[in-house]
Amino acid sequence: MSVMMPKPSEAILSRRRAIVEALRQIVPGEGVVDAANEMAVFESDGLTAYRQLPLVVVLPSTVEQVAAVLKYCHGEDIPVVPRGSGTSLSGGALPLEDGVLLVLSKFNRVLEIDYDNRCAVVQPGVTNLGITHAVAGNGFYYAPDPSSQIACSIGGNVAENSGGVHCLKYGLTANNVLGIQFVTIEGEVMRLGGKHLDAEGYDLLGLMTGSEGLLGVVTEVTVRILQKPETARAVLIGFPTSEQAGECVASIIAKGIIPGGMEMMDRPAITAAEDFVHAGYPTDVEALLIVELDGPAAEVDHLLAEVEAIGNANGAVTCRVSQSEEERAAFWAGRKAAFPAVGRISPDYYCMDGTIPRKELPKVLAGMKAMSEKYGLRVANVFHAGDGNLHPLILYDANKEGELHRAEEFGNDILRLCVKVGGVLTGEHGVGVEKRDLMPEMFDEDDMKHQQRVKCAFDDKHLLNPGKVFPTLHRCAELGRMHVHKGQVAFPDLPRF
Amino acid sequence: MNSSARMTYASIEKSILRPETTEDIRDIVAAAVSAQEPLAVEGTGSKRGLGRPVQAARTLSLTKMSGVTLYEPEELVLSAKAGTPIAEIEALVDENNQRLEFEPMDYGPLHGLEAGQGTLGGVVACNLSGPRRLKQGAARDHILGVRAVSGRAEIFKSGGRVVKNVTGYDLSKGLTGSYGTLAVMSEITIKVLPKCETETTLVLRGLTDGEAAGAMAASMGSAAEVSAAAHLPAYVSSRVMDGELGNEAATAIRIDGFGPSVEARATHLGRALEKVGKLERLEPEASRRLWRDVRDVRPFVDGTDKPVWRLSVTPTRSHEIVMSLRMQAAIDAFYDWQGGLVWLRMEAGEPAADLVRETIRRFGGGHATLVRASESVRAATAVFQPQPGPLAGLSRRLKEQFDPAGVLNPGKMG
Numbered sequence: 001m002s003v004m005m006p007k008p009s010e011a012i013l014s015r016r017r018a019i020v021e022a023l024r025q026i027v028p029g030e031g032v033v034d035a036a037n038e039m040a041v042f043e044s045d046g047l048t049a050y051r052q053l054p055l056v057v058v059l060p061s062t063v064e065q066v067a068a069v070l071k072y073c074h075g076e077d078i079p080v081v082p083r084g085s086g087t088s089l090s091g092g093a094l095p096l097e098d099g100v101l102l103v104l105s106k107f108n109r110v111l112e113i114d115y116d117n118r119c120a121v122v123q124p125g126v127t128n129l130g131i132t133h134a135v136a137g138n139g140f141y142y143a144p145d146p147s148s149q150i151a152c153s154i155g156g157n158v159a160e161n162s163g164g165v166h167c168l169k170y171g172l173t174a175n176n177v178l179g180i181q182f183v184t185i186e187g188e189v190m191r192l193g194g195k196h197l198d199a200e201g202y203d204l205l206g207l208m209t210g211s212e213g214l215l216g217v218v219t220e221v222t223v224r225i226l227q228k229p230e231t232a233r234a235v236l237i238g239f240p241t242s243e244q245a246g247e248c249v250a251s252i253i254a255k256g257i258i259p260g261g262m263e264m265m266d267r268p269a270i271t272a273a274e275d276f277v278h279a280g281y282p283t284d285v286e287a288l289l290i291v292e293l294d295g296p297a298a299e300v301d302h303l304l305a306e307v308e309a310i311g312n313a314n315g316a317v318t319c320r321v322s323q324s325e326e327e328r329a330a331f332w333a334g335r336k337a338a339f340p341a342v343g344r345i346s347p348d349y350y351c352m353d354g355t356i357p358r359k360e361l362p363k364v365l366a367g368m369k370a371m372s373e374k375y376g377l378r379v380a381n382v383f384h385a386g387d388g389n390l391h392p393l394i395l396y397d398a399n400k401e402g403e404l405h406r407a408e409e410f411g412n413d414i415l416r417l418c419v420k421v422g423g424v425l426t427g428e429h430g431v432g433v434e435k436r437d438l439m440p441e442m443f444d445e446d447d448m449k450h451q452q453r454v455k456c457a458f459d460d461k462h463l464l465n466p467g468k469v470f471p472t473l474h475r476c477a478e479l480g481r482m483h484v485h486k487g488q489v490a491f492p493d494l495p496r497f
Numbered sequence: 498m499n500s501s502a503r504m505t506y507a508s509i510e511k512s513i514l515r516p517e518t519t520e521d522i523r524d525i526v527a528a529a530v531s532a533q534e535p536l537a538v539e540g541t542g543s544k545r546g547l548g549r550p551v552q553a554a555r556t557l558s559l560t561k562m563s564g565v566t567l568y569e570p571e572e573l574v575l576s577a578k579a580g581t582p583i584a585e586i587e588a589l590v591d592e593n594n595q596r597l598e599f600e601p602m603d604y605g606p607l608h609g610l611e612a613g614q615g616t617l618g619g620v621v622a623c624n625l626s627g628p629r630r631l632k633q634g635a636a637r638d639h640i641l642g643v644r645a646v647s648g649r650a651e652i653f654k655s656g657g658r659v660v661k662n663v664t665g666y667d668l669s670k671g672l673t674g675s676y677g678t679l680a681v682m683s684e685i686t687i688k689v690l691p692k693c694e695t696e697t698t699l700v701l702r703g704l705t706d707g708e709a710a711g712a713m714a715a716s717m718g719s720a721a722e723v724s725a726a727a728h729l730p731a732y733v734s735s736r737v738m739d740g741e742l743g744n745e746a747a748t749a750i751r752i753d754g755f756g757p758s759v760e761a762r763a764t765h766l767g768r769a770l771e772k773v774g775k776l777e778r779l780e781p782e783a784s785r786r787l788w789r790d791v792r793d794v795r796p797f798v799d800g801t802d803k804p805v806w807r808l809s810v811t812p813t814r815s816h817e818i819v820m821s822l823r824m825q826a827a828i829d830a831f832y833d834w835q836g837g838l839v840w841l842r843m844e845a846g847e848p849a850a851d852l853v854r855e856t857i858r859r860f861g862g863g864h865a866t867l868v869r870a871s872e873s874v875r876a877a878t879a880v881f882q883p884q885p886g887p888l889a890g891l892s893r894r895l896k897e898q899f900d901p902a903g904v905l906n907p908g909k910m911g
């Protein structure tokens with residue numbers, strides 16, 4: 001795929017040797033990687049269509065080193081791209097030719113577990129699932145669960161404000177992080193929040209969460225941990241049409257039920273998943289819902305009965321409740337393997353991530369069908385049905401002339417449609433480089449300028465992760481200018497107010 | 498603009514400006530910037546007693562920007578103009594068996610005002626929440642989008658109307674809790690959730706603050722999905738529910754949800770708590786009254802302006818903070834959020850800010866905000882927790898980016 005990145009600075013490229021040497025003074029030994037063959041593993045993230053070798057890779061192991069590297073880069077005007085595990089699906093961790101790739105994978109320790117205050121303090125390179133594993137012995141877990149949870153880092157989760165199937169009930173990363181330590185581009189170490197709730201001033205933690213590595217480098221995270229629900233059971237409900245499945249979802253919520261998870265798959269996704277993991281999905285339905293209820297057994301049994309009744313009232317043709325932990329796991333196995341399953345039926349696929357108001361689902365599915373015909377590409381849909389977050393998977397073959405380009409155009413059209421019906425470009429995967437140029441579909445100039453002014457407060461030289469999120473880089477001096485000139489704006493017509 | 502009706506800025510000293518549209522707000526801010534005269538921003542002013550007194554010639558009041566503009570119960574979303582009374586919103590969602598999950602508190606009574614006067618904009622600008630904050634988050638966790646006018650007199654929006662959204666920086670969270678110092682919000686979209694079918698509260702009697710901390714931690718760490726945990730020391734307990742609870746210390750644990758589930762969880766947790774002390778149980782109506790009183794700081798609604806602090810600290814350390822303070826000053830205190838929220842009344846009338854903050858620092862950190870005091874005390878005290886140098890610098894830069902001329906609520910958060 002082609003994406004315009006900021007033009008690399010010749011001045012930096014020509015100083016590469018000196019820069020590498022200076023970084024070696026800060027991070028000794030194997031912590032600085034500059035050989036092309038060794039840097040190759042870092043040349044892309046989960047969005048593998050974009051590749052670029054960085055200027056140099058640095059893997060610090062202390063906060064002091066992170067601070068010193070950033071301070072050095074700030075002083076020398078060298079861009080820095082933070083990276084966790086590199087599973088981003090939007091190219092957020094795509095390296096820059098003239099930029100240092102700062103990899104946090106050595107920050108992999110759980111620092112403290114405090115059950116009485118239900119929190120854990122961890123380094124940013126700890127994996128999402130690693131947190132749950134660390135506290136599982138005491139019956140606790142960390143709730144947000146991206147499908148990439150075996151691999152993705154908590155630092156990356158904070159940077160992307162990641163979600164997962166359980167976010168409908170338990171919230172996104174932003175709702176489960178109590179505090180962070182981060183380092184600014186100037187090398188200043190700051191703390192936001194901690195074991196207490198809410199900020200004492202502006203909600204900088206709220207701004208940092210989901211900032212895609214553009215505002216600071218996260219070096220420690222305090223997360224909320226929760227007691228595991230007593231039981232969890234899932235029910236598979238199949239429908240002859242996706243409209244009926246959509247109605248079912250709306251009725252469940254209208255009943256006041258917020259399931260632990262509520263996922264939908266369309267026929268192509270169901271078939272691919274079933275062929276791959278044999279989850280026991282019905283393959284003769286157009287839409288399949290997986291609804292998981294968790295909590296005390298009394299609650300789960302009570303609500304399962306209600307959900308089954310709602311399913312039947314909405315025309316369900318199959319309805320199966322998990323009878324054991326194994327069966328529940330099997331129901332999820334198909335959904336969680338949906339991406340690789342689709343990967344088996346197509347040489348390549350492109351995963352989209354728009355969110356829509358749920359009621360618009362039939363319109364958006366119909367729109368996608370028409371686009372699928374127009375572009376001559378198949379699409380399979382998995383969908384966080386509870387919160388309207390779509391993951392259309394566009395199937396293509398990169399070896400076929402023009403298919404990649406068509407897949408991109410198809411994807412862009414889907415996202416435009418999402419915005420048109422009142423939704424957004426990205427529900428959980430981030431803007432990165434992938435959706436950067438679509439930002440104007442959702443935001444006007446003034447909207448984006450106000451976002452970039454946040455950037456100016458944190459990083460006025462635009463050195464952290466430049467070229468991501470914003471289609472145009474306005475210089476902070478330009479953004480700072482006031483366009484209201486004394487005397488030129490007449491005072492408003494006071495009696496009106 | 499009708500120029501014949503135009504007045505000069507100077508001629509309307511102390512006037513209250515009541516915009517009716519976002520564009521009106523923009524024009525007012527533009528004029529304030531041109532004239533270099535700051536504005537005090539308010540919904541209806543119910544929380545005027547919060548923060549540093551603002552020195553501004555004019556007040557921008559949101560009272561004429563009122564009304565729910567979108568409510569789709571099945572989509573769990575509601576948008577309203579910022580000046581919409583929060584009571585109106587709560588009544589509307591209640592008709593649909595829904596609620597604002599963050600249980601926003603009402604500062605009115607604490608400040609000697611009538612209850613139920615606040616606006617949506619005020620609730621969001623102060624990031625209000627209530628007892629359920631512990632489990633379900635504050636206003637910041639339920640805001641989906643805003644439309645606002647910054648101190649640059651530019652209209653901007655952020656977020657949207659869907660829950661899952663990571664498109665661009667989360668400016669909505671940035672404005673939440675900014676006390677009207679970054680931008681004037683004109684329209685706000687929030688998440689609403691189904692109301693609980695029923696609730697009950699288990700009350701342990703006679704525990705010391707330290708014992709209560711242990712009981713609350715155990716309850717929160719159980720599978721009972723507790724939605725609120727508070728401790729009212731002896732005598733404080735008599736100042737809620739019109740005295741019904743009596744004088745004995747009360748440690749209250751709320752369980753809510755579907756009927757059969759509440760019953761099962763209350764029974765299960767009750768068995769464990771019985772071993773800790775004498776246990777009582779409140780029926781739904783009594784439970785609701787108790788938590789409303791805890792939420793609105795009823796024990797300190799006393800018609801005075803004795804300083805009241807709001808402390809956000811590590812839950813299990815708060816009883817140590819209170820104990821230490823008791824040795825050095827005349828205070829009265831009670832706890833919400835499993836102890837993570839401490840309400841502290843200074844009986845001698847002095848705010849003792851340094852003592853309070855130094856004590857918090859010694860026992861695990863956190864922050865203290867002076868939420869009630871006479872105007873002269875508020876003018877002389879750091880009402881908000883002072884931030885360490887570098888962080889204060891960052892906050893200042895953010896303010897300068899959004900309000901370079903310093904026209905919005907100058908000094909409010911200083």
Ligand SMILES: Cc1cc2nc3c(=O)[nH]c(=O)nc-3n(C[C@@H](O)[C@@H](O)[C@@H](O)COP(=O)(O)OP(=O)(O)OC[C@H]3O[C@@H](n4cnc5c(N)ncnc54)[C@H](O)[C@@H]3O)c2cc1C
Nearest residue numbers: 538539540541542543544545614615616618619622677682
């Ligand atoms: C005759 C009369 C006298 C009154 N006297 C008093 C009095 O002496 N003291 C008093 O406290 N109240 C007084 N009130 C007001 C009070 O009773 C209320 O009506 C008011 O309760 C509601 O406050 P609020 O929630 O709108 O928040 P406010 O108190 O208006 O605001 C709280 C904070 O949020 C900010 N804010 C509010 N809305 C926005 C927005 N849209 N965008 C950005 N920031 C915003 C404000 O700047 C402030 O920092 C009086 C009212 C009347 C009618």
Ligand SMILES: Cc1cc2nc3c(=O)[nH]c(=O)nc-3n(C[C@H](O)[C@H](O)[C@H](O)COP(=O)(O)OP(=O)(O)OC[C@H]3O[C@@H](n4cnc5c(N)ncnc54)[C@H](O)[C@@H]3O)c2cc1C
Nearest residue numbers: 084085086087088092146147153155156159162163213218
């Ligand atoms: C198969 C698959 C399934 C996925 N499923 C989901 C899902 O269900 N839900 C979901 O939300 N996402 C999902 N993702 C996307 C991805 O896993 C998440 O975005 C994840 O949070 C990225 O974490 P990471 O450690 O890999 O970050 P990276 O990819 O390394 O980086 C992501 C972004 O975060 C920044 N960053 C990383 N670490 C730091 C740090 N310490 N400080 C500052 N900035 C930092 C980077 O600069 C970059 O912009 C999936 C990805 C894959 C490949």
